[in-house]
Amino acid sequence: xxxxxxxxxxxxxxxxxxxxxxxxxxxxxxxxxxxxxxxxxxxxxxxxxxxxxxxxxxxxxxxxxxxxxxxxxxxxxxxxxxxxxxxxxxxxxxxxxxxxxxxxxxxxxxxxxxxxxxxxxxxxxxxxxxxxxxxxxxxxxxxxxxxxxxxxxxxxxxxxxxxxxxxxxxxxxxxxxxxxxxxxxxxxxxxxxxxxxxxxxxxxxxxxxxxxxxxxxxxxxxxxxxxxxxxxxxxxxxxxxxxxxxxxxxxxxxxxxxxxxxxxxxxxxxxxx
Amino acid sequence: xxxxxxxxxxxxxxxxxxxxxxxxxxxxxxxxxxxxxxxxxxxxxxxxxxxxxxxxxxxxxxxxxxxxxxxxxxxxxxxxxxxxxxxxxxxxxxxxxxxxxxxxxxxxxxxxxxxxxxxxxxxxxxxxxxxxxxxxxxxxxxxxxxxxxxxxxxxxxxxxxxxxxxxxxxxxxxxxxxxxxxxxxxxxxxxxxxxxxxxxxxxxxxxxxxxxxxxxxxxxxxxxxxxxxxxxxxxxxxxxxxxxxxxxxxxxxxxxxxxxxxxxxxxxxxxxxxxxxxxxxxxxxxxxxxxxxxxxxxxxxxxxxxxxxxxxxxxxxxxxxxxxxxxx
Numbered sequence: 267x268x269x270x271x272x273x274x275x276x277x278x279x280x281x282x283x284x285x286x287x288x289x290x291x292x293x294x295x296x297x298x299x300x301x302x303x304x305x306x307x308x309x310x311x312x313x314x315x316x317x318x319x320x321x322x323x324x325x326x327x328x329x330x331x332x333x334x335x336x337x338x339x340x341x342x343x344x345x346x347x348x349x350x351x352x353x354x355x356x357x358x359x360x361x362x363x364x365x366x367x368x369x370x371x372x373x374x375x376x377x378x379x380x381x382x383x384x385x386x387x388x389x390x391x392x393x394x395x396x397x398x399x400x401x402x403x404x405x406x407x408x409x410x411x412x413x414x415x416x417x418x419x420x421x422x423x424x425x426x427x428x429x430x431x432x433x434x435x436x437x438x439x440x441x442x443x444x445x446x447x448x449x450x451x452x453x454x455x456x457x458x459x460x461x462x463x464x465x466x467x468x469x470x471x472x473x474x475x476x477x478x479x480x481x482x483x484x485x486x487x488x489x490x491x492x493x494x495x496x497x498x499x500x501x502x503x504x505x506x507x508x509x510x511x512x513x514x515x516x517x518x519x520x521x522x523x524x525x526x527x528x529x530x531x532x533x534x535x536x537x538x539x
Numbered sequence: 540x541x542x543x544x545x546x547x548x549x550x551x552x553x554x555x556x557x558x559x560x561x562x563x564x565x566x567x568x569x570x571x572x573x574x575x576x577x578x579x580x581x582x583x584x585x586x587x588x589x590x591x592x593x594x595x596x597x598x599x600x601x602x603x604x605x606x607x608x609x610x611x612x613x614x615x616x617x618x619x620x621x622x623x624x625x626x627x628x629x630x631x632x633x634x635x636x637x638x639x640x641x642x643x644x645x646x647x648x649x650x651x652x653x654x655x656x657x658x659x660x661x662x663x664x665x666x667x668x669x670x671x672x673x674x675x676x677x678x679x680x681x682x683x684x685x686x687x688x689x690x691x692x693x694x695x696x697x698x699x700x701x702x703x704x705x706x707x708x709x710x711x712x713x714x715x716x717x718x719x720x721x722x723x724x725x726x727x728x729x730x731x732x733x734x735x736x737x738x739x740x741x742x743x744x745x746x747x748x749x750x751x752x753x754x755x756x757x758x759x760x761x762x763x764x765x766x767x768x769x770x771x772x773x774x775x776x777x778x779x780x781x782x783x784x785x786x787x788x789x790x791x792x793x794x795x796x797x798x799x800x801x802x803x804x805x806x807x808x809x810x811x812x813x814x815x816x817x818x819x820x821x822x823x824x825x826x827x828x829x830x831x832x833x834x835x836x837x838x839x840x841x842x843x844x845x846x847x848x849x850x851x852x853x854x855x856x857x858x859x860x861x862x863x864x865x866x867x
Contacts, residue, residue, distance in 0.1 A: 334753065360755030372750035374743050385743045389755035391736045405735070448754065 558820020583794025
């Protein structure tokens with residue numbers, strides 16, 4: 267697992283997919299009597315876009331919350347970059363290099379777009395409380411370095427003209443883009459996107475798809491995303507996990523998944539008995 | 540210049556300085572409310588506790604002496620040493636940081652994601668606990684606080700104004716130092732919260748807990764930090780009010796004076812707390828001076844609250860409160 271080279275391959279469009287970055291082993295998550303995730307295993311490779319799809323209530327968001335540390339599974343192991351991850355708080359997971367966005371957007375409404383994105387770099391700032399309090403040279407230098415990096419991301423996502431606007435005033439589609447920017451600012455080793463296209467119109471969806479592909483291409487960022495719009499997912503992702511009622515019913519390339527009978531049943535609706 | 544006008548000017552100046560003292564108390568409320576959405580009922584008691592601790596350390600009192608004497612039949616009261624003011628203040632600040640840590644560990648941590656009213660109730664409990672604890676630790680007698688701040692009339696101002704107008708202004712030295720300290724504190728806090736990494740994290744936590752976690756901010760650290768800062772502000776307020784009127788239970792009631800200040804200035808704005816404090820300070824002094832004699836005086840007791848009430852009707856978020864942005 268540490269040895270990435272033998273596993274790596276090159277995609278038809280010329281991107282290099284490396285070894286396994288994250289591996290979920292036999293994850294089971296229960297809320298009281300309800301089993302949200304049932305014995306699911308899958309892996310995420312370096313540099314790929316990995317999708318988790320499934321009908322409503324399949325347990326996709328729960329899975330993302332397990333990866334980002336918001337939920338703690340009752341059973342199973344999470345392996346990240348070659349070692350088993352002990353139980354962690356969400357902020358510790360974030361500090362490890364896993365950034366995420368939320369299905370219903372969790373931004374800091376009272377703060378400007380720029381400040382929101384700057385919070386993404388908090389874990390990378392090294393200057394201590396004391397130096398920060400007194401704004402000594404080092405803290406200032408650090409601040410301007412991070413500011414530069416953030417400006418690059420702002421340019422990349424084409425949100426220059428709203429950088430001083432309080433996020434609370436922005437329309438939905440732009441908020442989603444700011445949230446992506448904040449996650450990117452952390453220079454994540456793994457980027458988790460929870461329904462990045464939910465509630466968007468066709469144009470906004472196309473924009474967002476383009477940004478996701480560009481991020482992956484430009485920065486080589488490993489991305490795991492949840493989406494229930496099948497069409498979008500199939501175009502975007504390298505590999506797809508399909509979930510239904512908390513179980514994994516399919517795993518493979520978009521083409522493999524498309525022809526999987528269980529997946530077709532789950533989406534078209536066949537009685538579960 | 541007519542005598543009346545000069546007198547009004549003097550009243551205004553005194554009002555401004557009283558306002559600074561109100562603002563100091565209000566500031567503690569704003570800090571905690573901004574970062575955690577908690578209206579901290581215990582802020583006044585924190586000021587009392589800080590002042591008690593400061594006096595106790597300065598005078599070398601043995602903490603819990605009554606308790607110790609009652610249990611062991613001993614008769615200890617004082618260590619017999621005297622700690623210099625600056626060290627005593629630093630030690631008290633350390634005690635307030637420890638207090639912040641304890642509050643986070645034993646109260647807040649267990650109430651994460653509870654509605655605001657539950658947290659508010661918790662701070663009421665905290666207030667009564669601290670009140671009793673402070674009494675038990677340092678005794679309930681009225682204490683004199685003296686950290687070496689100059690007190691009494693400022694003769695320089697008295698003389699100068701007498702030379703200019705033929706009427707000497709009475710300005711208390713203590714009020715002048717309070718103003719200077721408050722200005723430094725506010726500038727420092729504003730710069731800290733707007734431009735530092737921790738300040739940004741603090742604002743982020745205030746806005747959305749879940750989002751803050753997802754960018755790697757530890758809520759616990761931020762809460763300890765903000766309660767420490769609020770404890771420090773309480774200490775400063777405790778020093779100023781304690782030097783003025785002695786350290787006793789009624790010191791904790793200054794919190795009540797902060798309420799109208801907050802309604803005026805907005806619960807979430809540091810400049811708002813200052814401006815609100817000044818308006819109330821000047822307003823109540825001038826009102827007492829002009830209208831007071833007509834209605835039999837004692838208007839200072841209610842003026843601030845009536846003003847706050849009027850504000851609630853016309854501008855519920857206060858002068859500087861965050862605009863309520865509602866998207867439909």
